[in-house]
Amino acid sequence: MRTDDPPQQAGDDPLPPVRDVLTAIATGLWRWDNAAGVVTLDAEAARLLGLPARAQTLTEAGVRSRFHPVDWNEIDGIVQLAVAEGTLAEARLRIMDEQGRRVLRIVRSRSKPIVDTATHSYELIGTLQEVTEPPPGAAHRTPVTGDWRRSREAFLLDAGRALAEAGSTEEVLRVAGGLSMPGFSPDGLGVFGIEGDRLKVIGHHGHKPGDDTPFMAMPLDTDYPAAEVVRTGRAVYLSSPEEYHERYPATWPLAQRFERQSWAFLPLTVAGRTMGAWLAAFAYPVSFTPDERSVLTTVARMLAQALSRAGVAESERELTEGLQRSMLPLLGPRIPGMSVAARYVPTGGGLQVGGDWYDMIPLPNGRIAFVIGDVQGHDVRAAGLMGQLRIAVRAYASEGHRPDAVLSRATRFLSGITDGITGGSSGDTAGDGADPRFATCLYVEADPATGVLEMARAGHPEPAIRMADGTVVLRAAAGGLPLGIDPDADYPTTRLVLEAGETMLVCTDGLIETGGHDLDSGWTRIRKILEEYDAAGDGGDGDGLEELADTLVQAVHGPSSHYTTGTLADRREDDIAVLLLRRTGRPELRTAARRTVLTVAQAEPERIAGARQHVRELLHDWADPDQVDSAVLMVSEMVTNVLVHTDGDALLVAEVTGEPGMRRLRAEVSDSSDDLPHKRHPGELASSGRGLVLMELLADAWGVDPRGDGKSIWFELHEGSGSPSGEA
Structure with missing residues (x-):
């Protein structure tokens, strides 16, 4: 910095030396070297800071001790703004005494930053001049007073929070349009992006439609x-x-017709790259003080970050929707005699992709296969495995294989591709820590003409049946291990008939367990929705199935604008896949009965509990609770006797007919043994032999019928009959 001037020569500028002028107007010079951390002062600048009036060089800390701490913090932001914009840094600063308790004077600092682009350091060269009071009308906008500063900080906090929560470009623009800056607010806003070598108007506020043309x-x-x-x-x-x-x-x-008085155009910069510009236009004159520029710059930075995040999120959503649409099928043409509806809603976390899927496959024999499955995980790999497994299942089904054979081949396929990922050569450990996956699946082969369904299950939740009168039962289906665990696993087939007016629901566990529910409480929630569904209101043609699908999904995570194949909705804990199949037409008088069929295999004695539960669900509105308990007890005894005394499986058929209050329950258990049961008189300590005695005591009617391939034992209960008749 110059400390003296050469003597004036003849012909030189007649103006006095610069130093003499600055001294005459009590203005000091100073230089702040940011890299070295030192500040050089001339004599007048030192005096204004309360130091001895001589030229001197101080450390940054030594100079900082002379300023009010609040003002020093403020000047740092102003300097950074001037460095970024290449403008002057101007501020008013309070000079404190040595103890930092009393304000000696107020000075105005004006400086020009000189930036070293190689080291990114800078020097400030400027002046200090004492002032007596803030300029008229601007006191509330200067660092000297705290009210405007506090309002500004509160505004920036609120604006930052609102912009951070905006999830789309539209929301970001809406938040930006509603910003009310402290002390000065623009009445016109515009956001420009870049498209090739041209500007692109992303959005605007405070302008009429067409003004952006x-x-x-x-x-x-x-x-x-x-x-x-x-x-x-x-x-x-x-x-x-x-x-x-x-x-x-x-x-x-172009700007004149809007009749604005002041304009600020600020860069929208993210990671050092300018992605656009932000326009703030004012209907009154604005001088753009350092404080005002600081607010505008901070808002522009937050706006750029918010727009960048929203753009990334929208790109991810577009990618996800395309991925899901490509992996999930559209339901085929209408099926004569049946109506189908399906929904898929991916998880709300991450890229919003997952492993749930459903499919509808035309088969060579004229039947239709319905598949629903869930690959473990909610990530891109789960979605990739899901796509491969869905294609494999479709290929096996299209070859004409039976349900059990389709799943047997599918488990070998999934085991093979996951072993290929996680395995490798015997001495190779590169696969250690890889993530093997399994999948659950339910495969149903349906005959639209007869309503016969044959299904195989691989660790998947069992289907639910809504009968024509609104009774909902979980339909037991024999099953095996999830796909991909054991390549040699077997998958037994379960056969049932879907009567006219009945609806079958199959879903993934996301529909059942989301919201803190387990399987039991989740099914209770779903059962209530199915029971309240007015199947008669759709005219018997199944059109109301779409509304039922929406209702089921909304019950899990609330309403959303759309729930269709491959679309996104609100945040949720797990993927949701739902497939509804209804046999259309009006139920005939014969088929209006409630009817359930269940096979209990020798290897699955635990299904006796399922048989008891089926009877309770079938009799959910029976008038006499004691008769319900009696029916459950007798069914349990009949099924247990088959498993204990024969080598075959037990087939339970239970049917409720008649009008409420006068209904009849007939339960029949068949097996392949020709040995007829006979009534015994067990002692008090006997562990068996009481089955027929119980039926004689509890049933209104019972009997044993020989058949060509075995026998069946049956009983009847008449609603409202009170005590049993004991007739055989």
Whole structure:
């Protein structure tokens, strides 16, 4: 820094030396070297800081001790703004005494940052001048007073929070349009992006429809402030129409018609890259003090980050929707005699992709296969495995294999591809820590003409049947291990008939367990929805099935704008896949009965509990609870006797007919043994032999019928009969 001036020569400028002028007006000079951390002062600058009036060099800490701490914190932000914009750093600062308790004076600092682009360090060269009071009308906007500062900080916190929560570009623009800056608020806003070598108007606020037309697709080399901001990455402030017209005469007519008085164009920068520009236009003159520029710059940075996040999120959503649409099928043409509806809603976390899927496959024999499955996980790999497994199952089904054979081949397929990922050579450990996956699956082969369903289950939740009168029962289906665990696993087939007016629900566990539910409480929630579904209201043709599918999904995570194949909704814990199959037509009088069929195999004695539960569900509205308990006890005894005294499986058929209050329950258990049971008289300590005795005591009617391939034992209960008749 110069400390003296050469003597004036003849012919030189007659003005007095600069130092003499500065001394005459009590203005000091100073230089702040940011890299070295030192500040050099001339004598006047030292005096203004309360130091001895001589030129001296101090450390940054030594100078900082002379300023009010609040003002020092403020000057740092102003300097950073000036460095970023290449403008002057101007601030008012309170000078404190040595104890930091009393304000000696207020000084105004004006400095110019000189940036070293190689080291990114800078020097400030500027002046200090004592002032007596803030400029009129601007006290509330200067660092000297705290009220405006506190309002600004509160505004920035609220704006940052609102922009951080915006999940789409539309939401970001809506938040930006509603910002009310402390002390000065623009009445016109615009956000420009870049599309090739042209500006693109992303959104605007405070303008009429069509006002943005002249600015659409404007070349970046246009003499327009937003284009200059995008080219240079530096803000442009225009405090008056005259300044706008002088600096940008070519595009001034475009802005003139809006009758604004001041404009700020700021770069939208993310990770050092300018992605667009933000326009804030004011209906009154704004001088753009350092404080005002600081607020605008901070908002522009937050807006750029929010727009960048929203753009990434929207790209991910578009990618996810395309991925899910490509992996999930559209339901085929209408099936004569049956109606089908399906929903898929992916998880709300991460990329919102997962392993749930469903499919509908035309078979060579004229039947239709319905498949629903769930690959473990909610990530891209789960979605990839799901796509491969769905294609494999479709291929096996299209070859004409039976349900058990389809799943047997599918488990070998999944085991093979996961072993290929996690295995490797015997001495190779590169696969250690890889993530093997399994999948659950339910495969149903349906005959639309007869309503016969043959299903095989691989660790998947069992289907639910809604009967024509609204009774809902879980239909037991024999099953095996999930796919991919044991390549040699077997999958037995279960056969049942879907009567006219009955609806079958199959789903993944996301529909059941989301919201903190387990299997039991989750099924209770779903049962209530199915029971309240008005199947008669759709005219018997199944059109109301779409509404039922929406209702089931909404019951898990609330309403959303859409729930269709491959679409996204609100955040949820797990993927949801739902498949509904209804046999259309009006139920005939014979088929209006409630009917359930269940096979209990020798190897599955635990299904006796399922048989008891089926009877209770069948009799959910029976008038006499004691008769319900009796029916459950007798069914349990009949099924247990078959498993204990024969080598075959037990087939339970239970049917309820008649009008409420006068209904009849007939339960029949068949087996392949020709040995007829006989009534015994067990002692008190006997562990068996009481089955027929119980039926004689509890049933209204019972009997044993020989058949060509075995026998059946049956009983009847009549609703409202009170005590049993004991007739055989």
